[in-house]
Amino acid sequence: MASHGIQVEFHGAAQTVTGSRFLVRAEGRTVLVDCGLFQGYKVLRERNWKRPPFRPGDLDAVLLTHAHVDHSGYLPVVVRDGFRGPIHATTSTRDLCEVLLPDCGHIQEEDARYANRRGFSKHKPAQPLYTAADGERAAERIRCVSNGDQVEIGKVRARFQEAGHILGASSILVQAGGTSVLFSGDLGRSDDMLMNPPEPPGAPDWIVLESTYGNRLHPDVDPVELLGDTIRPALERGGTVLIPAFAVGRSQAVLLALYRLLSSGALPDVPVFLDSPMATRVTGLYERHLAEQRVDAEEGRAACRFARFTAGPEDSKAIDRSEGPQIVVSASGMLTGGRVLHHVKVFGPDARNLIVLPGFQAPGTRGAALAAGASELKIHGAQVPIAAQVEQLPILSAHADRGELLGWLERCERPPRGVILVHGEPESLESLRLAVRDRLGFPVQVADHGEQVRLT
Numbered sequence: 001m002a003s004h005g006i007q008v009e010f011h012g013a014a015q016t017v018t019g020s021r022f023l024v025r026a027e028g029r030t031v032l033v034d035c036g037l038f039q040g041y042k043v044l045r046e047r048n049w050k051r052p053p054f055r056p057g058d059l060d061a062v063l064l065t066h067a068h069v070d071h072s073g074y075l076p077v078v079v080r081d082g083f084r085g086p087i088h089a090t091t092s093t094r095d096l097c098e099v100l101l102p103d104c105g106h107i108q109e110e111d112a113r114y115a116n117r118r119g120f121s122k123h124k125p126a127q128p129l130y131t132a133a134d135g136e137r138a139a140e141r142i143r144c145v146s147n148g149d150q151v152e153i154g155k156v157r158a159r160f161q162e163a164g165h166i167l168g169a170s171s172i173l174v175q176a177g178g179t180s181v182l183f184s185g186d187l188g189r190s191d192d193m194l195m196n197p198p199e200p201p202g203a204p205d206w207i208v209l210e211s212t213y214g215n216r217l218h219p220d221v222d223p224v225e226l227l228g229d230t231i232r233p234a235l236e237r238g239g240t241v242l243i244p245a246f247a248v249g250r251s252q253a254v255l256l257a258l259y260r261l262l263s264s265g266a267l268p269d270v271p272v273f274l275d276s277p278m279a280t281r282v283t284g285l286y287e288r289h290l291a292e293q294r295v296d297a298e299e300g301r302a303a304c305r306f307a308r309f310t311a312g313p314e315d316s317k318a319i320d321r322s323e324g325p326q327i328v329v330s331a332s333g334m335l336t337g338g339r340v341l342h343h344v345k346v347f348g349p350d351a352r353n354l355i356v357l358p359g360f361q362a363p364g365t366r367g368a369a370l371a372a373g374a375s376e377l378k379i380h381g382a383q384v385p386i387a388a389q390v391e392q393l394p395i396l397s398a399h400a401d402r403g404e405l406l407g408w409l410e411r412c413e414r415p416p417r418g419v420i421l422v423h424g425e426p427e428s429l430e431s432l433r434l435a436v437r438d439r440l441g442f443p444v445q446v447a448d449h450g451e452q453v454r455l456t
Helices: 042-049 075-080 091-118 132-140 223-236 250-263 277-288 297-303 313-321 340-347 366-371 402-410 426-440
Strands: 006-010 022-026 029-033 061-063 087-090 142-145 150-153 156-162 170-176 179-183 206-210 240-244 272-274 326-330 354-357 376-379 382-385 389-392 418-422 444-446 452-455
Touching (some): 022 170, 022 179, 029 170, 061 150, 075 132, 087 156, 091 142, 091 277, 132 142, 223 354, 240 340, 250 272, 250 297, 250 326, 272 277, 366 376, 402 426, 426 444
Parallel strands (some): 061 087
Antiparallel strands (some): 006 022, 022 029, 156 170, 376 382
């Protein structure tokens, strides 16, 4: 395929927000950009169990934009099933994956054991997709690069550039056969509480662009003030405030906001628990890598240390036995698994309590059901009534909104030959497609699952 451009195959995050997997074929090499898990609807989650449309052993390399599991969480399967090449990612992404991937495997093992013990799985016995040991082996394979660095896979070159969003996140420019394509990864916000804004795109021939918030604008409000106004009444009535938050990025933003609210006296002095072993370890990484963030170092250290960090399951269960007022931050952010489900079972049925959803909830997740007003949730095989107040606050999202995505595209040094939209729900994709076409005049299309596109 020498000098004939680049072929990109979309095997995930096409017409949906999860499962980012983009296969690049160029100059006789096969490279996978991102290797994520599908989440949300059952029909999507079942894709994780199917053989991918490529042989892991045929991959020459994997390029990882960042550590969130919808971009990295399938790596343990690919490594276990025969991939022998390098995984290239930034140092911070490697550090996060060393925490996240084994923990993801551990949660799957625990969920399988729980399902077998309670007998609510249709699979006999229930099996994890992969184990904690599989996650460790995958993380060990990551080779570190810095933003601005270029790696070479044969005649294919890849350069990493800062994307904001979360610690270590990058966009990746792939160049081969006289053609360049920039994979945006997930782009951060221009005024994010923690992370620097994404670098401008430069002058790529093509752009594969995420569209998570392609049809929405973030409200123009102070996120710390709004969070305080939302949770203060629940604390004053003696309730527990439960904040499901992603262990990577969202939990640290929530902790920073809560630290500012409590230290200023804007909230009553109540205990704050971070109940997620993974989020606890990740918070330590955020403290270690403060130089990569826009937050003041002294405040950043304080925000990473003020909460009460739970250790084992008994500490987590003790939270459920305690009376409010209290604030509990726990993973996962869309209520797809982890300790937060046990807290929802305890605190969800009590109207004094408040559940705050601090960001996007993928369709098909329990978080999306709560945001839509569900009066009960199915958790561990049983229906749990929800009487607690539920508030969704996208103010703490780490994703660029529609205006910021368009603003980032406008900073191209020259118009790209085309923009391909991925990582969004259909409404977001179509809304952003029309905006890119009508406002910027760039050729634009929406990727379909399994589609192959030749870029020249």
